[in-house]
Amino acid sequence: MLTADGSAEGARVTKRPTIADIAQRAGLSKGAVSYALNGQPGVSESTRRRVLELATEMGWRPNSAARALSGARTGTLGLVLPRPATLLGVEPFFMKLIAGIENALAARSTALLLQVAPDHDAEAAAYRRWWAERRVDGIFLVDLRVEDGRIRVVEELGLPAVVIGGPGHHGRLPSVWTDDAAAMVMVVEYLAALGHRHIARVAGLPGLLHTELRGRAFGDVAATLGLEWSGTVTTDYSADQGAQATRRLLSASPAPQSSGPTPRAATRPTAILYDNDVMAVAGTSVAHEMGVDVPGDLSIMAWDDSVLCEIIHPPLTALSRDIMAYGAHAAERLLELLDGNAVTDFQDDMPRLVIRGSTARPRSP
Amino acid sequence: MLTADGSAEGARVTKRPTIADIAQRAGLSKGAVSYALNGQPGVSESTRRRVLELATEMGWRPNSAARALSGARTGTLGLVLPRPATLLGVEPFFMKLIAGIENALAARSTALLLQVAPDHDAEAAAYRRWWAERRVDGIFLVDLRVEDGRIRVVEELGLPAVVIGGPGHHGRLPSVWTDDAAAMVMVVEYLAALGHRHIARVAGLPGLLHTELRGRAFGDVAATLGLEWSGTVTTDYSADQGAQATRRLLSASPAPQSSGPTPRAATRPTAILYDNDVMAVAGTSVAHEMGVDVPGDLSIMAWDDSVLCEIIHPPLTALSRDIMAYGAHAAERLLELLDGNAVTDFQDDMPRLVIRGSTARPRSP
DNA sequence: CTGAAAGCGCTTACAG
DNA sequence: CTGAAAGCGCTTACAG
Numbered sequence: 039m040l041t042a043d044g045s046a047e048g049a050r051v052t053k054r055p056t057i058a059d060i061a062q063r064a065g066l067s068k069g070a071v072s073y074a075l076n077g078q079p080g081v082s083e084s085t086r087r088r089v090l091e092l093a094t095e096m097g098w099r100p101n102s103a104a105r106a107l108s109g110a111r112t113g114t115l116g117l118v119l120p121r122p123a124t125l126l127g128v129e130p131f132f133m134k135l136i137a138g139i140e141n142a143l144a145a146r147s148t149a150l151l152l153q154v155a156p157d158h159d160a161e162a163a164a165y166r167r168w169w170a171e172r173r174v175d176g177i178f179l180v181d182l183r184v185e186d187g188r189i190r191v192v193e194e195l196g197l198p199a200v201v202i203g204g205p206g207h208h209g210r211l212p213s214v215w216t217d218d219a220a221a222m223v224m225v226v227e228y229l230a231a232l233g234h235r236h237i238a239r240v241a242g243l244p245g246l247l248h249t250e251l252r253g254r255a256f257g258d259v260a261a262t263l264g265l266e267w268s269g270t271v272t273t274d275y276s277a278d279q280g281a282q283a284t285r286r287l288l289s290a291s292p293a294p295q296s297s298g299p300t301p302r303a304a305t306r307p308t309a310i311l312y313d314n315d316v317m318a319v320a321g322t323s324v325a326h327e328m329g330v331d332v333p334g335d336l337s338i339m340a341w342d343d344s345v346l347c348e349i350i351h352p353p354l355t356a357l358s359r360d361i362m363a364y365g366a367h368a369a370e371r372l373l374e375l376l377d378g379n380a381v382t383d384f385q386d387d388m389p390r391l392v393i394r395g396s397t398a399r400p401r402s403p
Numbered sequence: 404m405l406t407a408d409g410s411a412e413g414a415r416v417t418k419r420p421t422i423a424d425i426a427q428r429a430g431l432s433k434g435a436v437s438y439a440l441n442g443q444p445g446v447s448e449s450t451r452r453r454v455l456e457l458a459t460e461m462g463w464r465p466n467s468a469a470r471a472l473s474g475a476r477t478g479t480l481g482l483v484l485p486r487p488a489t490l491l492g493v494e495p496f497f498m499k500l501i502a503g504i505e506n507a508l509a510a511r512s513t514a515l516l517l518q519v520a521p522d523h524d525a526e527a528a529a530y531r532r533w534w535a536e537r538r539v540d541g542i543f544l545v546d547l548r549v550e551d552g553r554i555r556v557v558e559e560l561g562l563p564a565v566v567i568g569g570p571g572h573h574g575r576l577p578s579v580w581t582d583d584a585a586a587m588v589m590v591v592e593y594l595a596a597l598g599h600r601h602i603a604r605v606a607g608l609p610g611l612l613h614t615e616l617r618g619r620a621f622g623d624v625a626a627t628l629g630l631e632w633s634g635t636v637t638t639d640y641s642a643d644q645g646a647q648a649t650r651r652l653l654s655a656s657p658a659p660q661s662s663g664p665t666p667r668a669a670t671r672p673t674a675i676l677y678d679n680d681v682m683a684v685a686g687t688s689v690a691h692e693m694g695v696d697v698p699g700d701l702s703i704m705a706w707d708d709s710v711l712c713e714i715i716h717p718p719l720t721a722l723s724r725d726i727m728a729y730g731a732h733a734a735e736r737l738l739e740l741l742d743g744n745a746v747t748d749f750q751d752d753m754p755r756l757v758i759r760g761s762t763a764r765p766r767s768p
Numbered sequence: 769c770t771g772a773a774a775g776c777g778c779t780t781a782c783a784g
Numbered sequence: 785c786t787g788a789a790a791g792c793g794c795t796t797a798c799a800g
Binding site: 431432433434435438444445446447450469471472473474537 | 769770771772773775776777778
């Protein structure tokens, strides 16, 4: 039997000190205390020191509501997770991103407000509400699309924001991005160097910008390298669709020894690149079931590394990014923006190729 | 080149309406408007309707800071993730929990504040800060320990809280819990019914309450059923330690045909139960590497189901809980508590046994 | 049923 | 360098 103030059992909750209390103890006005506390000019060094000591001693902390109301910041940034709730928890990506953002924010005692939104409408509604209620100072925008209505909404609201993704398609909002096209070239060149001439790609959601950028780069590099066959299947990132795509790809007959022109759909790839770790793992399982040896008959690669890739057998070759750092970089830039500084786009590090046991020379190229 | 208010390019951000604006348009006092908006008695139905229509038309939303400052709620609940940032993103548990909490909160337009804290000290500091700054109305407390200093901190602060975990060891705070002991009995009885007489457990962090409760139940049911051998290895939930524990367990020689008393450490289990999905998957990989057939030579089970369990080969038999519902139940109770209602402990559904391909009769029991 | 007023705890011009 | 005062946008007793 507890009531909300926790006082049911007689717990005495001491009133939290305010600047008025500090002012009284210090024999100053509230204004002077405020200046001292905020490092503003207008008080002597000795006064400032005394006020800061008193504040610490009395356990004073700024009331965030009062601060926000008097025009300063709310000290809160917002992040909407653009996934139906049921799909979250599958990909480690978002949790790592959150951890990275958090890390960068902690030093500035800024909080992170989180919301799960199943679609873009719900997401736009969240931004409108947050901004109207003055709940956040700014937001992070993830999962950039080729045609992305959110950009306009955020710009119209005047809501400070940093886009995580790109390059391009993010209006006048600054973005933090990685060069997915260059990474794709690196991956396909690696597979081609091993001798693969038939490479498939199991891609994520079609509308997403990075899906498109990777897709274009995949087509280009396949052409440049003169691969005999390349093909893409799009999915929703789920393990199910990853498995299904794999089954379809592996059901095709292997390439004939004479490498003449064959119908695209009827050629079986010797290597598959997946757009996330979950699908790559699911694909590996499907290969096992179908008696397709990895990496003997099929090389498998995952875009975005995680423990998942390490713990299965064989461990998966993957494209590894420091996602925590990615989130931290975005957070630093949003804080800069809120400080009134100009923020330009920032290109994060290239993903690294982590070679493990799931890729090898094809048995029959 | 953008400044924080987004106005650099001349974007006109219209001033958000306040209750004063509504009062003026309606020819009422601010007080009357406030009563109308909040469903308080003191205004006629027709006035209330007119005010609500005006508010909608003008796009009014309550300024959360003003509301919080004048003594009402902040409309924000807090959750600290008690893991070093690098370990997050591995277990789907927290993301699902967050999604569940979010779902329940959305209907009440309550926000969720998130922080990552590497240890209990950092966590306690977060609670103190949040409460001192009046950032949250209440918090969720997860990863309950047998000796848990956080309980006292939260009680002393008078910070409304709901504990996710139990039963017991949560002081006077209400808790939402599942019966891990009963679930453990169910699991071991299932394995024993298959014919397993040598069962090992790869447990999570030693100090956690549910680790201890499961451990005690494991010992009890092993004794009750008269298993020939049972043993536990504790870990930190990581894939690495799960793999290592598995290697150690499988390195022991199989039980001799004569079932006389054998030294405990030297007996190889025919079934292993893991405290999370990640370790179960890692363990399955180790078995493959060591040429131990799953489920022929070794049955494997995971506590807490996830896609991970479904996508590997063989798919893992698991103990499945609806973690989103778990989070939602906790959120509902915290909201109740904040409404001033008495909240009692709530026992959530028993986990379900989901039987897949990783468990079978032992080849040599 | 309605209005006028005080107050929440800060910040920030404005005087001295 | 310091003090007195207004104001942010709400809520809530207190009079009428």
